[in-house]
Amino acid sequence: MFRFIHLLIDDFVNLLFPTLCLGCKQSLIANERVLCSACRINLPETNQHQEPYDQNLLNKFAGKVPVRFLASYLHFTKGGVVQNLIHSFKYRGQKEAAKELASWYGSQLKIESKQLQEIDVILGVPLHLSRYKQRGYNQADWIAQGLAEALNMPMVIDVLNRNAFNESQTHKNRLERWENVNKVFSIVKPDLVKNKNVLIVDDVLTTGATIEACAIELVRAGCKSISVITLAVADR
Template sequence: MALCPIANRDLTSSPAFVGKKRPIHHIKITGFVKTHGAFRIFCWRWLDTFGGDVLKKGAVVSSVFTYIADLLFPLSCKMCGISIRMGETPGLCESCWSTIQFLDGPCCPRCGKPFASEAALSYSPNHQCGDCREKPPYYDRAISVAHYDKALAEAIHLFKYSKKTQWSRPLGRLLLKRVSDLGKFDVILAVPLHPKRLRQREFNQSLLLAREVSLETGLPLQVDNLCRVRWTQPQIELNGEERRKNVRRAFEVKRPDQVEDRCVVLIDDVFTTGATVNECARILKRAGAKSVAVLTLARMV
């Protein structure tokens, strides 16, 4: 594959890379004249991919490379403004990154809603929240990595709306922290965007996250089997009931035989009311999926 650092393309969106070795050009680069940050991330990815052989010959090569990049292309933390070295998480310093509030306390085993205390689980380890008991969701389990707050909210915002696709890797690694909690599953899918919105944003952030999980776990990622067939109003503008009505019948499974009798993991970036992932789960179950587990980066609590 020829590298073209000024090409306005996101090569990672190609199905050709699904299940394949991570390409060098794993980020979208819109041109050196627009931002030097893309070049730094490109260098970082190059070292991450090929650095093993280089470091066997001497760690000094990596140190010199990092020093030159820091000198010529300085970056600052998007939250606190301090300088960031190339080896740190892109966009935020390690200090701000460490402020992420992980959801590791007691929560509903069905929807993942945090409980006020562990007393809620004293009845049974499988004790569900009132909402799930009153109206069980179509998905079997939902897990979020952390609260949608501070550093993680900033990272997700940069990722989605500032086209910082290099965030897919560190955010994808966060998802991997909770993959084992989902149990055994067979296939990975991402919440799809409508083609019109995909053209506007130029990438599907949920698909990039799902690709990271697929690359690390070796499990197959179905890129376009679950699709959005109806344009919907942005969910951020709606309340809970409006969200549910907004996404009703908005999704479709193209090839039901590829999810039939399989345990599916559905990946998205943020869990707010759960309306979108629940509608996706309904469609997947109707197509024959054995179970649907939802994995998201953050949860609006």
């Protein structure tokens, strides 16, 4: 009886204040989260985890840091549904959407990929404190949390520190991005990553400069290996 009343209340609230699909902006129905079924089915998945040694991706880090596994969940195109999703939790406060998407991908990885079985810890790329206060959360940590729960792996925070409030990377080329993040990060808790297989998590992979800068500091701290997962990859 209580469950029935609870469902009625939920339906009434959704009627007055409908939860909208972040893709098409249509109302979500029961058991739909973040995206409606149609938008979720049509997500532009990369399936990169099935080819974890894709040279087009690994070349982003070739000769710089030893990346053992690299995969992104979705293709990012300007004006597309994935951009709407990324912007929803990066700029519009819908951090739960980041965790939900990561959970979907984590569940898929658990079944379809063996490359992550040796991962010891998962961590998100940190925000500078001023950006964190402005946003109220770090979207990469929410992505890391979704993956950690789906993969049943430990997540660590406050391992890396972002020392400088660097400019947005959006309109920069690879060299400019690297100059923008070079020496921005430092290790705060090296014992949490020393001799560990570390999975770095972020929202979008473009040139890889930010991930590279994080990875360099982790390698210096003595981590055993670096793997990378992002929710999206910018197709260029």
